Amino acid sequence: MKTKTIMIVDNEQPFHDRYSEMLEGSDYEIIRAYEGDEALTILGEKRPDLIITDITLNMMTGDTLFLFIKSMPEYKDIPFIMASDFSPQPYENLKMFDPELVFLDKTFTRERLIGEVKAKIG
Numbered sequence: 001m002k003t004k005t006i007m008i009v010d011n012e013q014p015f016h017d018r019y020s021e022m023l024e025g026s027d028y029e030i031i032r033a034y035e036g037d038e039a040l041t042i043l044g045e046k047r048p049d050l051i052i053t054d055i056t057l058n059m060m061t062g063d064t065l066f067l068f069i070k071s072m073p074e075y076k077d078i079p080f081i082m083a084s085d086f087s088p089q090p091y092e093n094l095k096m097f098d099p100e101l102v103f104l105d106k107t108f109t110r111e112r113l114i115g116e117v118k119a120k121i122g
Contacts, residue, residue, distance in 0.1 A: 007031040007048035022110040036060025055084040079120040
C-alpha cells in the first residue's frame with residue numbers, strides 16, 4: 001500500500017513541530033512548506049494526498065493558496081484542512097470551491113487532527 005503524503009504549509013516552525021508530533025507513529029509522509037510559493041514549487045515535484053495550511057502566511061495567504069491550487073485541474077481534488085487562530089467565518093465562502101474543506105482552530109487536539117486526516121485520506 002502506498003504511503004499517504006501530507007503537505008503542511010505554515011510559516012511558523014513550532015506548528016510544523018506540533019503537527020509532526022501529532023502525526024508521529026502514523027504512516028503518513030510529511031512534506032513541509034513555509035510559504036505558499038514554496039508549497040507550489042513542492043506541488044510540482046511531489047503531489048500530496050492532503051494539504052494542511054495556515055490561513056495567515058507571510059507572502060501568500062492560505063486562502064489564496066487554496067484558491068490557486070483548486071483552480072488547477074490536476075490538483076483540484078486534493079483535500080484541504082485550514083488551521084488558524086482566526087474565526088473561519090470570513091472564509092466560509094471557500095466551501096463553494098470545495099464543500100469538504102475543513103477549518104480547525106489551532107488549539108485542536110491530536111485526536112481531532114488524526115480524525116480529520118483519516119476522514120480525508122484514510
